[in-house]
Amino acid sequence: MEFPPHSGYHWQGQSPFFEGWYVRLLLPHSGESFAFMYSIENPAGARHYSGGAVQILGPATETKANQDDQLIWRIFPSVKKFWASPHHFALGHWGKHTGNNPARPLPSDEFFALVKEGYQIYQNQHQGQITNGDRHCRWQFTVEPEITWGNPQRFPRATAGWLSFFPMFDPGWQILFAQGRGHGWLEWQGEQYEFDHALVYAEKNWGHSFPSRWFWLQANHFPQHPGLSVTAAGGERIVLGRPEEVALIGVHHQGNFYEFGPGHGTITWQVAPWGSWQLKASNDRYWVTLSATTEGKGSLVHTPTAQGLQLNCRDTTRGHLHLQLGAICKDLIVETITDTAGLEVGGIPLPSV
Template identity: 50%
Template sequence: MFSGLTKYQTPHSGYHWDGSDRRFFEGWYYRVTLPNCGQTFAFMYSIEDPSGGKPYSGGAAQVLGPNDEYLCRTFPDVQKFWASRDVLALGHWGKTNLNTQPLYLLPTEFEQHIQEGYQVTAKINQGIIRDPATGFYCRWFYEIQPIYGWGNQNTFQQSTAGWLSFLQIFEPGWQILMAHGLASGWIDWNGKIYEFSNAPAYGEKNWGGAFPQKWFWVNCNCFDGEPNLALTAGGGRRGVLWWMESVAMIGVHYQGKFYEFVPWNSQVQWQIQPWGRWQMQARNLNYEVELTGTTHLLGTPLRAPTTNGLMYCCRDTMQGNLNLELRKISDKKSQSILKSQSSLCGLEIGGGSWDSSWHSS
């Protein structure tokens, strides 16, 4: 059921918990964008302190839906969470008539037996959650055809944070699981059913025992007239062994090729407002990239794992505007390879002290 992904599977696709009772979280993010109606659904799954019995032990599923509306459900029982160490596959059962150990179910069995919960792999995303206070609910099932992982097409995929991420020097770790794919299925958002075929899909994850102090994120794979283009960019202050560092990266997949701008091969600069404007520039020996994300919307507060458990500590919109330009450098001159824009870009800021803009390089 999880086969056929060996070469195209990204590093870190499996579950990272080592079984110890140190502070630990792992989070997964799946997104599907529906260009026909200009809406996006983002699904966020997390598990904290899976050894159980700790103040913050438990899991959650959050959905950011149409017009940045929001729904969240917690799953306190860590025993009902399951995940594979080797491949991308996990789930959490809430209400169910099954008394067995949780595991992957055929989609029809899941629908029959799980009244609340989710399950995801590299190929499917399925679940149902409900807010008991309002009766508001979301139910979903879609299949995914991966196109880009993190790297050039048709070659082994790479770690988002480079080879050092294998050594757990950085906390938290971050991995783009699928920079671009196509999703087909349906989402029932409180009675309104969205059906879609070959809609742009995305997936990423993070994990660790420490939490970033502050971060930003720009992500889009639904550009005007460019179906084969995906951008993920972000940065933050994170722990490296015993010190903190500010890092940022930009990754562009375009027409089968991966353009990577990371601290060890490029100069990366950013100017991020507390909300409303995200600007980044990066340059290496062969290419340079520039992007500007903007929004007039207020955005939606989301929960994220923190030192003190799952808390509202980031703000997102899935309806940001984005301008992106990629240029090739030769003979010290630069020539534009790509100029594109979108009005369906994901924009996020998170963590503390966003009372002034953040400039760095």
Template identity: 45%
Template sequence: MVQQASSCIASLISSLLPASGSLQTPHSGYHWDGNPRRFFEGWYYRVTLPDLGQTFAFMYSIEDPQGGTPVSGGGAQILGPNDEYLCRSFPQVQQFWAWQQALGIGHWRHTSEAAHSQATQGHLETKQPRLLPPAEFDRWVNEGYQATATWHQGVLNDPGSGASARWQYKIQPIYGWGNVGSPQQSTAGWLSSLQIFEPGWQILMAHGLATGWIDWNGQRYNFTNAPAYSEKNWGGSFPQKWFWLNCNCFVNEPDLALTAGGGRRGVLWWMESVAMIGIHYRGKFYEFVPWNSKVTWQIKPWGCWQMQAEQDQYRIELTGTCETPGTPLRAPTEQGLIFFCRDTMHGHVTLRLWQRDRSQPILVAQSHLCGLEVGGGPWEETWEST
């Protein structure tokens, strides 16, 4: 019976793992190597509901996972409908787990007393934090999350405000970061495998389809094949200043995904400003990065994001705007997880893509469900750079 149960659990868990030959990107696994230096790793999952004009963005982080420092611990944040916000801390680093070779993370804050009682009586084994079959997670974990490349589940409850969220959905990856059928690429280039650029940044899934449900403060949102996205960052140092644009829900263009961003990052003993634009469109990857393109940007402290890039074959222009004030979010910093950036999931974006030798664009696309962000600082005037 025990063997049968173990086999059943293994089968359920294997169904949540990425399939062989999948779109798994470099850096999908957990980066911490056990070194007690200052370290953080963060993950971002998002689902957009086009018919409702709403988005759910989930942000997870772990800092100083060795424990014993003033900032050791984790966090879970959600930016929900109408840019509403929910955040919970996860102070016990021992309750965090992550896979080294593939995308798989989770953190528990509270577990079920009933489950503990059953374990004590021998009906259940004592649980160490790890990926659980969905029904078992529901039974065992009162507050926490678990996520892989193809599954995302969790529950948060804030006793102070009474806010709550619960979610379960499966993910079908469509684009990783690169051309379909080819090895997937490091977002920051092959040198990002070395401890030269910090923090590191990797788009895990530029575009996918999510099916499941999210319960937000008692209102349940069911969805089928909703646009989904995921990325991560990590390192022992922190960006001073950055910006970000992301959208995979364009009007009349269901097979289009945009991710663009830039910032000041550490390179060994100095700082540099860099930016990039990546487009997945109808099976093709268009990449504008410092080693193959000229990238320029003009980013206001809030309200307007403009980028241009050109290379040998293509050129692109992006304009993002936002009329709302956005929502302050926490980010890992030298001082720990503090309010350090501002986001909206209701930005307007216009994208134009040309072949260099043609005057008419090969793609013009718009969306009013674009993610826009500025972080760090100072943001006293427009940031213009090349």
């Protein structure tokens, strides 16, 4: 399968600059999720917060009043130990490693022997291990992409359209695949998970920094409708130096792609500081409504800002989502729910919950 546009690394000497990748692995039988967040900031190394990080949001192994899941994260300050392909979805960053091995793709059977702390995504193989205090995560799995972004019968498309190939939007955003299948294993807090045909989602961002405020939701686990996936996001981005409020919704269902947003219809939304996401959209052929809620407090995660990584984002992977999709003046196409939606709000300052 062809990877979509913007799969490769975008840095070409810009400063300040960040690039971030998000990969969510969902185990359908249990509903448990592991969200891997990789980032690199100011790879030229000219600022005090230059470097990279990996964050993993996984199931809580202990009860905490302020989070649904647990976050394990590590900072890798050396930009010289980071590598990424300018053409493919491939990257890696070493923290602790054996010898003086340069940052480069490693054969999968050599990775754990050489890299004691770090990660790599190479040839659809995801590998890594990190430790933070008494918390530990180790993983190895392959991903088979099934649905990227756009009509499955055509070449994958840029999420923000053809204008995204010009330096107009900050930050840039690309769905790498709306659905894939993961095969492998993962060790989380002493628990061993082995899986086959786990659901996988991946996206990326790049630019000067994250928006000043935003919301996001994602789901690809609807037990009554295999293959159905939805991604939606909105917030304030910079277009040619000016702020713009914008939102987008994309739905894949039974081999069809339904897109709503700039150039593809109108969207209205009401998103609370936390707990409620209400979106409605339509174009000349279709309409969609998304109603998402959570009673949990979510988990704080870091995102890149102009001042470096900040704890300014709240996430849950256990959101309740009600989706309705229909044709204008015709019957409902699909109506369904899930309790494994990824829900997020972010910005500075982040409202307390």
